[in-house]
Amino acid sequence: MRSSSLIGILLIVLGLAALVYQGFTYTTREKILDLGPIEATKEETKSVPLSPIIGGLAIATGVVIVVSAGRNGSRTI
Numbered sequence: 001m002r003s004s005s006l007i008g009i010l011l012i013v014l015g016l017a018a019l020v021y022q023g024f025t026y027t028t029r030e031k032i033l034d035l036g037p038i039e040a041t042k043e044e045t046k047s048v049p050l051s052p053i054i055g056g057l058a059i060a061t062g063v064v065i066v067v068s069a070g071r072n073g074s075r076t077i
Contacts, residue, residue: 007062017055022052028044030044
């Protein structure tokens, strides 16, 4: 398999994942107070939404790359 085919397949998989999960969340910890043995922290959950347009574009681009790699790879001189 050529590297362009692998990139195309990877884009298709990532596009499908973006459509299924529609974003991801992560947690950050911030130290609020530190007075010797007394320590206070704050946990904050943040989310990053992914637009379905991004997933669709990734899938479409991946399909185009895989198809074009297949056409160029089948030519023999």
